[in-house]
Amino acid sequence: MTRRVLLASRNAKKLTELRRILADAGVAGLEIVGLDDVPEYPEAPETGATFEENALAKARDGARATRLPCIADDSGIAVDALNGMPGVLSARWAGRHGDDAANNTLLLAQLSDTPDERRGASFVSACALVIPAGAEIVVRGEWPGTLAREPQGDGGFGYDPLFHPDGGQLSAAQLTPAEKDGASHRGRALAQLLPALAALAG
Template identity: 45%
Template sequence: MSIPAEARIVLATGNQGKVREFRALLATQPQLQDLNTEDAVIDSATAGVGDIPETGVTFEENSLIKARAVAQQTGLPAVADDSGLAVDVLGGAPGIFSARWAGAQASDENNRDLLLQQLADISEEHRSAAFVCVASLVTPEGAEYTAYGKLEGTLLATPRGEGGFGYDPILQPAGETRSTAELSMAEKNAISHRGKAFAALAPHLVEVLGA
């Protein structure tokens, strides 16, 4: 395993959208203004860590499973999140299966298309949903921290916007006229489930990265 010398923390994901969001969040922390997030934050693939089976049955369990494994394998602090879309009329599904709703190898578009087909006959007043996230920070010494975030909204009938990833183009946040994919990175981080969870971890991240 060859880890870049500048690496300070590993984000347990191969999703570059999550990496960009996490780096942008760290850049907003005054105590970390001198941190070069492009070099300091690496993803698990760059760290040489393969896929980690998500065997938990809750967002928190899966988040901790990934963070613990990456911290152990790399010897660096690791941050992981497990997040998904909870649709009220589906009893909270897709939930922890959001990333593979249309199958193990499904693309974001495949997952969105299947969900929209399943909700085709559901009227707007019954299309409430929320993005849910649990983020975890685990250090090689065994310290563990978790944080929760949620973004409520309504599911659109068709995708809108080119930003973000996953289900962003079909969720319109409460109080917004735009989809999540039509928000800027800063706007999204300020209200998103992942932004809220990562922000709640920020004091611990500052402590770990500032050491």
């Protein structure tokens, strides 16, 4: 019997990513559904001071409303020269939620005088799994790198075109989905949830 698990997101790329990670790990028996696949429910605003707080709040909301095991992630980029900002504000850094182009333009402007050796940054993802009347698990993945001076590549989303992972020549937006899954912050966090998800699958 297939068990439904809610990923508290409307982002099709995040759904595809989780399904791919489960398939690559050989975890069968779970049907990953998104917010567009379940009846709408009130979602709490992301007011947490940390990625972990926001992810857990979203997962609790989803599990409570749907009675399904719920995974939620909160992710963003922490820039060394900006003392870890945009951080939890990454998606709305330029003022409007999810405007990737505006966010990237603003970040580049803020770093215009920052020398190459001080352009370090890390993508951060906190993922929470909440099982109704059961466990709550919160994990964190980080992907260190540096920020380029102009966007490169048209894959991925968010700050991917600006981010060069440590040890690589390509931006995150130039990597294949499989290359990105294996290294990314969300991939690293979701991998830590695999044992719990495998247990759910039975």
